[in-house]
Amino acid sequence: MVDYTRIDGALMDRLAKIAKLNLTEEESVSYAQQLKDILEVFKVLDEVDTKDVRPSFQPTKIENIWREDLAEAHEWSPLESTRHSENLYFKGPKIV
Amino acid sequence: MFGLIKSLVKDHLYTLKSTKFDTEGFIEDVLAKSRRLQEQYSPFIAINDSANAEGAGGMLYGLPVSVKDNICTRGLQTTAGSRILEGYVPPFDATAVAKVRQVGGIVIGKTAMDEFGFGTFATTCAYGVPKNPFDKDRSCGGSSGGAACVTAAADFPHIALAQSTGGSITAPAAFTGTVGLTPTYGRVSRYGLIDFSNSMDKIGVISRCVYDSALMLSVMSGYDPLDSTSSAMPSQDYTKYMTDSLVGVRIAVPREYFSDVVDRRISERVMDALAQLEDCGATYESVSLATTKYAIAAYYLIAVSEASTNLAKYCGLRYGLHDSIDGNFDAYFSKVRSEGFGEEAKRRIILGTFARLAGFRDAYYLKALKVRTKIIEEFKEVFRKFDVIATPSMPILPPRFSEIERMAPIEKYNVDLLTTAPNMAGVPTLSVPTGTVGGLPSGMQLIADHFREDALVKVGSVCEGLKWK
Numbered sequence: 001m002v003d004y005t006r007i008d009g010a011l012m013d014r015l016a017k018i019a020k021l022n023l024t025e026e027e028s029v030s031y032a033q034q035l036k037d038i039l040e041v042f043k044v045l046d047e048v049d050t051k052d053v054r055p056s057f058q059p060t061k062i063e064n065i066w067r068e069d070l071a072e073a074h075e076w077s078p079l080e081s082t083r084h085s086e087n088l089y090f091k092g093p094k095i096v
Numbered sequence: 097m098f099g100l101i102k103s104l105v106k107d108h109l110y111t112l113k114s115t116k117f118d119t120e121g122f123i124e125d126v127l128a129k130s131r132r133l134q135e136q137y138s139p140f141i142a143i144n145d146s147a148n149a150e151g152a153g154g155m156l157y158g159l160p161v162s163v164k165d166n167i168c169t170r171g172l173q174t175t176a177g178s179r180i181l182e183g184y185v186p187p188f189d190a191t192a193v194a195k196v197r198q199v200g201g202i203v204i205g206k207t208a209m210d211e212f213g214f215g216t217f218a219t220t221c222a223y224g225v226p227k228n229p230f231d232k233d234r235s236c237g238g239s240s241g242g243a244a245c246v247t248a249a250a251d252f253p254h255i256a257l258a259q260s261t262g263g264s265i266t267a268p269a270a271f272t273g274t275v276g277l278t279p280t281y282g283r284v285s286r287y288g289l290i291d292f293s294n295s296m297d298k299i300g301v302i303s304r305c306v307y308d309s310a311l312m313l314s315v316m317s318g319y320d321p322l323d324s325t326s327s328a329m330p331s332q333d334y335t336k337y338m339t340d341s342l343v344g345v346r347i348a349v350p351r352e353y354f355s356d357v358v359d360r361r362i363s364e365r366v367m368d369a370l371a372q373l374e375d376c377g378a379t380y381e382s383v384s385l386a387t388t389k390y391a392i393a394a395y396y397l398i399a400v401s402e403a404s405t406n407l408a409k410y411c412g413l414r415y416g417l418h419d420s421i422d423g424n425f426d427a428y429f430s431k432v433r434s435e436g437f438g439e440e441a442k443r444r445i446i447l448g449t450f451a452r453l454a455g456f457r458d459a460y461y462l463k464a465l466k467v468r469t470k471i472i473e474e475f476k477e478v479f480r481k482f483d484v485i486a487t488p489s490m491p492i493l494p495p496r497f498s499e500i501e502r503m504a505p506i507e508k509y510n511v512d513l514l515t516t517a518p519n520m521a522g523v524p525t526l527s528v529p530t531g532t533v534g535g536l537p538s539g540m541q542l543i544a545d546h547f548r549e550d551a552l553v554k555v556g557s558v559c560e561g562l563k564w565k
Contacts, residue, residue: 012446019404019449020411020426021442022434031446038447038506042393042460048467055465056472058295059281059522060546062325076187081415092413093421093428 007032007039105159105308108253112158119149119158123202126160126252130204137232138224139245141165142173143205150197156315157200160254162246165206166213167257167299168288169193176290177209177221177239180436181416190288191323192257192299192316199315204254207242212292212407213261214440215239216511217500218268222438225497228272230536234494237271243302244268244276255312256302261293262395263515265300269527270489270539275556277301277309280546281522282327284313285320293402294325296395296520306528306556310334313549329547337553343377345555346482352388353487353514362488362538365530365564369540370486372562373555380486383478387471388517394471395516396509397451397464404448410436443505472521479545484555487514489527489539518543526552531564 012028023031084091127147134140140162149158163169166176168186170193175181189197197203210220218241219225226241228234229249236245243256245268258265260278269276278300291297299316301309311334318331349370354363370380412418412432419432437445451460478485491514500508518525518541526542526549540559544551 007450011450015446015449015453018453019445020408020429020433021437021445022430023442023446027442031443034443034505035447035450037504038396038509041506041510042397045390045393045397045463045467048387048390048463048470050463050466050470053466053469055462056469057465058325059468059472059520060327062282063328065319065321065324065328067321078414080187081184082413083418084413084421090413091421093423093425095425 007035104253104304105255105311109156109159117158122158123147123149126204129250129252130246133246133249137227137229137245137249139207139226139242139249140205141175141177141208141221141223141242144172144203147202147204149200149202151200154199156196159201160204160252161196161201161257162205162207162243162254163193163203163257164240164243164259165209166259166290167193168290169203169206172203172206174206174290175223176212177223178211178436178438178441179222179417180410180433181290184416186288188288190299191285191320193288195315196257207240207246207256209242210239211438211441212290212403213239213259213264214292214444216263216267216508217495218242219497219500220438220440228494230273230494233496233498234536235271235497235500237268237490237494239264240268240302244272244274247274247302247304248272255308257299257312258302259289259297259299260519261296261399262519263512265302266489266515266525266527266539266541269302271494271537273529273532273537275303275306275309275529276527277303277313277549277552278519278525279313279317279549280327280524282325283524283547283549284316285318285323285326287320287322291406293399294406295402296399296522306526306553306560307335307338309526310338310553327547334549334553337550338557339554340558340561341377342373342555342558345378345484347373347378347380347555348383348478348482348485349380350383350385350388350485350487352385357513358488358491359493361533362491362493365533365538366486366488366540368565369530369559369562373558376558378555381482383482385474385478385517387467387474388513390467391471391517391520392509392513394464394467395512395520397460398468398520400444400448401451401461402448404445404452407441407445412436468520471517475518475521475523475543476545483544483551485543487541487543489541490514493533493536493538514541522546524549524552526556528556528559
């Protein structure tokens with residue numbers, strides 16, 4: 001398993017940026033330590049031999065159930081709950 | 097008197113069918129009592145002042161039902177216990193809620209929960225913390241704490257719609273002396289559920305007695321074209337499995353669930369229950385579930401990984417918390433999310449983002465999914481020989497809020513050691529009360545194979561007649 005000691009300020013900045021969170025310096029330090037503590041405990045998984053074991057993305061077998069590809073009436077508008085819409089579109093912040 | 101639990105639902109529904117029913121007067125009375133419960137124990141995030149009974153003649157017609165706040169209710173604010181969804185009023189019902197309303201259930205309110213379900217004690221809710229009716233200084237358990245609180249404290253007929261990812265029905269049921277039914281993954285549609293872990297979330301029930309849970313499951317279960325992970329297996333009437341005989345029923349008792357970290361008094365109650373079930377015709381035998389020690393680590397890695405992606409959609413654009421749009425998308429989304437998410441939500445998003453990061457993904461996320469495979473296989477092996485597994489529901493009695501405050505995050509996660517394995521395996525569980533220990537409730541968790549809720553109802557119904565010293 002990965003060396004958890006690599007969890008430093010630079011990594012926390014990277015995680016916060018990906019997760020779209022503005023962490024205070026205090027939060028960043030606190031979460032970094034907690035992350036180390038949690039991952040230290042989670043190293044127990046190293047004991048499990050998972051060679052040739054398939055990952056279970058779902059706990060039960062899920063099968064496709066097909067339906068006719070027909071449009072159906074929708075009873076509500078996705079725009080009902082937003083304050084940021086214009087001409088039947090969501091209006092978001094600038095991308096570029 | 098709490099702890100002397102008797103269902104009012106069956107009698108109530110029977111009475112309604114045989115007498116003239118003053119619907120408006122009854123609802124007014126229930127809402128008034130709900131407001132008093134709110135003053136005493138804070139179980140609700142919102143009480144539905146415009147509650148009404150639809151579905152005249154339906155099998156739940158006239159029955160008050162509370163709904164956990166991460167299940168969407170048309171016209172009634174739904175926040176999942178988070179500030180980031182403050183003000184969100186869904187324009188639609190979750191399928192489970194729609195089914196309940198169609199047969200006459202009355203939605204009386206939305207119950208308090210840990211933010212997005214992130215907790216074992218219902219203490220991370222942004223809108224108030226429910227207090228345990230047995231002792232107001234103690235937790236109701238989480239994350240469906242409000243649902244359990246109403247169920248334990250209400251003196252009117254009522255059933256709660258709850259939800260579990262890793263034990264969020266079993267924990268509050270055990271801490272409040274109520275019954276908690278967590279169905280098989282896919283047994284109840286998740287359409288309209290505010291997911292945090294889409295491969296583990298299940299809508300279930302908290303109720304006063306096993307009959308009530310079986311009744312509600314009968315209403316809610318079944319395939320839903322709006323949820324591609326719902327099972328095509330037809331729904332059935334689970335109340336027909338209520339019984340008073342367990343002749344031929346085989347119960348497995350896994351050693352790992354009775355370790356030293358489990359309060360000895362709780363374990364003894366379960367062993368006492370098993371001895372009494374033997375008198376009713378069941379047999380029980382010690383078994384080993386050796387993968388149990390890996391369940392918490394595997395569970396949390398999967399849960400936070402899925403949470404970090406599922407919560408990406410909350411960014412102040414389509415629903416919930418909004419702000420004036422300024423700056424670029426990065427600055428705006430980060431600002432809203434930082435204001436809207438609570439401490440535990442941020443912690444789990446950071447942890448999940450880490451676990452899925454390139455370079456770490458195989459070591460953490462995929463490793464956890466493979467361990468899940470081994471856990472499922474181990475359960476399946478036991479169910480080749482046994483009908484149900486019996487364990488304590490929780491390793492501790494309901495803790496004081498002051499004790500919870502002193503716990504580090506990893507200590508809180510470790511309290512889930514008895515519930516994470518069955519939840520990540522997607523097998524159904526039923527938590528039934530085993531009386532009180534020192535004035536506080538304890539519970540026994542029954543676990544069955546996928547889609548064998550019938551076995552849980554059968555054994556659970558007999559448990560209700562057991563006596564405690």
